[in-house]
Amino acid sequence: MKRDVIVAVSFLLAFLFIAYAVVYINVLGLGGAELRPLGEFYLGHAFAHEGLTSHSPEVVTAIVWNYRGFDTLFETFVFFLAIMGAFSVLRLTREQESIVRELEAKEPHRQMDLITRATTKLVVVMIVAISASIALHGHLTPGGGFQAGSAMAVALLLLFAVFSKFTLERKGLNLRHTISAYALGLALILATVLAPVFLYGGKVLEINLLPGETGLFNLDVGEYTAVTFGFLTVFLVLGVSEWIFKTVLRGEVDD
């Protein structure tokens, strides 16, 4: 008891001392530091309407999709490969899928209690609105496609945890839908990336040739769709309980 108090107080004092040293004595040299030349270049060119620019007042988005656009583009495809890898390891044939559905229907599916369900309904709808705002406003304020997709994945996880995977599947959602939507998102990204080459004779990813902020907007929306449905695909695949999955696989071995 006494030791706890001593530890807590000494931590408090240490943090106070560090905060004081960093803020007022400027030990790390963070306070009042001038903008470095590289930062100045980015800030100066992100919103300029000519040259190296993506017409975005949001410097981070401009850097992510323009200055290091290839990096982001390939990240998207690494994510795609990862999800397709998971999907191909855990894939099932149509017959196996129908066996899984039969086995799952026999299991008692329980939902969480009434309070959690009612609250989750509201929270999920609000998270969807917020994630859409992060994606569609990503070229104007901090945000962007990947962040928005991750936020959306939280809403999906909440649905899975509080209701159940079957709630979504009974409404008619299946892997074919999610993968098609995923492909649609990727197609939008690819089309936007290649459009400057075919329409304006520019280079790949030279999205500042596209009118206004179309380029960034399309990329954000495409990334948002891709990440959301990528996560949803993985959740649906991993949502099959292990004993069902193993039962189905063993059935294949026995035949």
Added chain:
Amino acid sequence: MRLRFSPATFFIVLATYLFYTGSATEYDIVTGSIVALIVSFIVGHWLVENELKFFSPKRWFYAIVYALRYFLIEETKTHIDVAKRVFTLKANPGIVRIPLEVESDYGKVLVANSITNTPGTVVVDISDDGKWLYVHWIDVSTLDEKEVKGSIVAYFEDYARKIFD
């Protein structure tokens, strides 16, 4: 999958979108409306079952009155009560069962969350039929159902019924 439009959901989504975005330019309102339209068509009446209830000014009025009364008066009272207990160490904790009369799910949530949010009482569980709340109470002074309900739930349920039922 049947698609049904729900104006209340549209309103909630659009409001959240604009609030989170932090600006209401033409672009925001157009994109927000499109998102809200899509969400409200997909979700339908899942979130809001009765549209008329949502757009009833009387219910909103009661909700505001309840919020003011709860956060300004009830919270202060229970905070002072628990603060006193911290110093005098007078506690007699235990779990009690409280019958619920409010019909709608959201009403039950309002009552349960109001109880949990006041210091000294925490809703531990709700029965499967949603008619009983199990509450951990810092000071079990009585076991009589009516008195327990009177001192824990107080006026929460009257307002919950006016707002949601």
